[in-house]
Amino acid sequence: MQQKNLSIMHPRPSSIVAALYTLRDLNVEVAILHGPPGCSFKHARLLEEDGIRVVTTALDENGFVFGGHDRLVDMLQKVEERFSPKRIGVVGTCVSMIIGEELHEAVMEANLDAPVIEVEVHAGYNDNTKGVLFALESALDVGIIDRQEFERQQHLLNEATNVEKKYGAASKEYLEPSRGDVKYTVAKRVIEMLKEGKKGICILNAKKETAYMFADITLALQEVAENLGVEDNIVNFANLDTELGLPRVRQHAEHILADMDDNVKIDEIIGGLDEYPIAGQQVRQLIEAKYRDFDFAVISGVPHAIPMEALEGMELISITNGPRQVHPLKDMGHEHVLVEIDLHPKTLGVTNIVESEFGATLRQLAREE
């Protein structure tokens, strides 16, 4: 028996939301939220930007007391009729789970042609990765992924949870959000280092679709270095393996690499876009083997997953999209920490690299020089 761990006070995406994102990565076309009409509203809308439809059974007070079975059956049939999706997801909510709704029964009764991934989940889990896990378990059951991929995902999830608990947004009871350092000042410092002939590693260690914007930082740094004639002083790492991950995640890596093609060479692939929690080990080995004498590192995406020992002696410039990630990164010893605000909404539904604020600042400054 062990005591449960610390409970986080600040708002975070819930297990329900995590399940929805996972369904999207499994290329589900319509997800039905079985619960209150407003549940997870903001993410549901965001996901719609990303091409997946999210509908709700809109349970009301009566539904809470008397159950929502018929509504769900109805909604399943409506969804089939209206959208003829090839793959459907049904996601539980606090309400439907508390009153003991059986998603499976409704799915059987609706008797659809398309496979339905059922996720019995509510928002009351401290580790929101539970939602991912349940969705994957169900995808395994209906044969959408195989056991090997399931186990791989499970391993990555555990690692992601560990990273968040050790250095991330689940590391403290309450984390003050922060916008981080001023981008102009930090861009200036980067250009200064390039001019001094210092050598830098640019590490893209991004989580899935966020890579569409973080990759722009790799591009911008490359451009600036080229303009200064020091492109040989920069090496690029990126977790853009196109052979790893759930269907949609592999597509992202392909899109980004295609977009980078002529402009930048990735020297080291450090894993797939879902391997951000474990890529740090590879980064460490690579640096130890080949890049020990580098002076600085620009790390975008999930910088806190790179072990500090790997980066010893380098000046660190880190770019995250989490305002609550600033303090933990500073605590770890990252000198400069930047936040790309609103990154997520801008990277949903895209298939090309999206301009980042830091990238834009670097370019502008280089032009002014």
Add this chain to the structure above:
Amino acid sequence: MNPQKRIAIYGKGGIGKSSTASNVAAACADEGYNVMIIGCDPKSDSSITLLGGKRIPTILDLLRDGMEIEEEDEVVFEGYKGVKCVEVGGPEPGIGCAGRGIIVAIQKLKKISQSMKEMDLIIYDVPGDIVCGGFVAPIRKGLVSEAYVLTSGEYMPLYAANNICKGLSRINTKLSGVICNSRSVSREEKIVSKFANEIGSELVAFIPKEQIVQDCERDGYSVLEKAGDTDIAEVYRTLARNIMASDCAVDPRALEDERLRELTR
């Protein structure tokens, strides 16, 4: 080997489900069966008479205290003749949702319990009437295959029993029989037997009202353990044998309220 029997006993609150369940469990253990009893009532007194009057920690108590239950022996306790005892527990009256509690506890138990698989008989002692989704969770989650209804010859318990039959047909669960726990009302056996027939089932046991049941219970023992040579112990034994042998479950047809009133008039 016989297939595993997984039964639930339903009936109006206070009608004697727990003492029936624990005496049946004891009788089956006497016959050499592996038995588990899972008490789902917040009072958690299904197992107390199998444990010499000792109360065991409930699954929900542990979960409420923030414990991660990982080992079976944290919640499964061995009582009289090796009967495995589990108590689900429940929230404070008026707080939260007891039904949801049963769902959570049962899922937890299913996850950690190895010995559940090795049982010949698992008895779910479910609280009260079927009133919400949580109370039928053991059935819905595929853990129960047959149900028994316990009643007396009075109107209210019969009303509840009838209601339960409605619930059972809704969730497609078979009824294996009606048990009468007598309150010594007039024509009782006849009334309950008629009720049982009209819903399409049968009266499988008539348990007379006897002080000795109460006395044993107060001391913290089952009748089988403390007064094994009494007539009432024999009644429980017969019921236990019936349950282990039964194979004729039916889809119950609930009666109209008017008919129910007529029966008890």
